Amino acid sequence: MSIAAKANALWEYANPRKFLATSERVLPFFWITSLACICVGLIWGFFFTPDDYKQGSTVKIIYLHVPAALMAINCWLMMLATSLVWLVRRHHVSALAARAAAPIGIVMTLIALLTGAIWGQPMWGTWWAWDPRLTSFLILFLFYLGYVALWEAIEDPDTAADLTSVLCLVGSVFAILSRYAVNFWNQGLHQGASVMRAAAVTGTDTEEKVSNIFFYPLLVCIIGFVLLFIALVLYRTGTEIRARRIKALMARERVSG
Amino acid sequence: MIPDLGKYADAVLSSYAVSIVLLVALIAFSVMRGRKVRKDMEKVEQRMSRNG
């Protein structure tokens, strides 16, 4: 199959019926693998990794903190992408996927913030510090809240999809601006995002690395969170599609009845 | 069973508890709403097909 044909085939899933049928088929796989990965990763990390010489046993928190933080940001990126698809191609499934993803993003942001605070208490000696990274996540959390509130407030589903999509675009720009602003405003305590850095993986960066022994279970956890995110988005998008169909059917009943 | 977490046991255990509770709540809430909406849709569809 040529690339163009493949791309065309991808758009087929914008058909709600096809989306529902396909997601129903693949969902069990995602549920099972995601839960398996998270269980394996967390048990491995919790029971079978040593304590860090500096952070002690609190290092075990990264198996939750880092994947949740990654998903919190990637969830917003996914919403941005699906919002663009909705604005350009008018596929309802795309807009509904963005709506379905937002609460997942809220929970992920909340996990990242809470585990961060719990970790910060013994490490920095305070529950909360106005560190740029923490502050950015707090701002991201506010953006999520506004986005969800706007969806809830508007009755007409197409108008809601349009307005939230524009808000998502504008919000993304301002979220990035806020990130820079916050960085400038306070240089911060938080260590750099060392996990994904090549130096950390190869172990050459001795200063801020997450060494291999912690990295592999963390990787399993990240994969698990990604799979869980996919499963939740597919499942919740299905729910949104059905809710939207109920609304359309009821409206039609009113018009004809 | 539980490894020695030293003086940070509270921090580690509470962050695991908080995260797992939040994740389970998210999944449970999603599934509950999903089931309900699915049932509602079937009801509405049946009513529509009966009434033409």
Next chain:
Amino acid sequence: MIALLLRDLKLAFRAGGGFGLGLAFFLIVTVMVPFAVGPQSSLLSTIAPGVLWLGALLACLLSLDRLLALDWEDGSLDLLATAPLPLESVVTIKALAHWLTTGLPLVLAAPFLGVLLNLPVPGFFWLVISLLIGTPAMSVIGTFGAALTVGLKRGGLLLSLLVLPLYVPTLIFGAEVARRGATEMEVQTPLLMLAGITAATIALLPFASAAVLRINLR
């Protein structure tokens, strides 16, 4: 276009137009601060730039829900949208009128309120400059929020929830300029960032506001 601006200004200044409400709110918030944190002048002078910036921001926010809602209710927006005037200009003019009736008075009042809060002498100049540069961005961003929520019955609270996160960069850089100015530190970097954000929002955001307004008028 000038006609629209003049009409909005006239409406604001006539009875019931709401001009001065933001100013009064700014005054009251500033007066309440010492009651909340205590009257020590050293503490007050430290927090003065931030408090004044926050007060100005909230006063700005207060008047946003009237920005488009009145024209929406009486159907003026429908006729404006079918007029030869592009909707992008309409929202820009609306933002300008909001700035002239709310933002500019706040800028002019800020130094007097600075006296109440013991703002250090070198801070006055930079407070006015930072507000002068920052408040237009607040009006433009606020217009976007007002356009988003214009058709909603309980839009007021939602409007704040949507607009406040968008105010974060402006607040951070603006208050930073005022704070650094008050302590006689270098202000160039945050000032440039503040000016950049204001310029970019004025140039780009009206397109988003107009698009959103069109969707809401459907």
Next chain:
Amino acid sequence: MTLTVSDLSITRGGIPVLEGLSFQLRPGKALILRGPNGIGKTTLLRTLAGLQPPLEGTIEGAEDQIAYAAHSDGLKPTLTVTENLTFWASVFGTSGIQSALDAFDLNELADRHAGNLSAGQKRRLGLARMLVTGRPIWMLDEPTVSLDKNAVQMFADAVRAHLAQGGSALIATHIDLGLDGEVLDVGPNKAKPKPIDDFDGGFL
């Protein structure tokens, strides 16, 4: 300028409400829209005015020709009659509100605040606003609501004067105004729902 609508379908809140609508509106004529509440008369007017996109079909001759008035009259109570009219005249780039003041007998009220006018006077001002836009096609949505018998007569006269000058009007109303033109009963053009097992149709 003739407004030609062919095979128009329109939606409200994503649901098709009217289908296969075709008509013409010639200069000097009025077209009265009639039909039960909620059938989509307002949606039709808004679509013709270009405020929302049609689902299917074409609209010709509407571009920059239409002055649309919703249920509300778009007047600012704290501005005077003259100020209200001058504003709309300059927004639409027309000059001189004197003819509008003359046409609707508003000269004596010119300096009164719009908020102090009676309902009938307000309605006349609302129509004068239509006139200063300089647009030939008026679209009026339930313009006689809250008007007494006399005021309705005055309103009908005003529209008649507009028609006599080569303008046209599309009016959604329930009462007979005795205008020169046709009545379009939109009831028969009501959209029929698509079969419900057509999943995507339910999304449109």
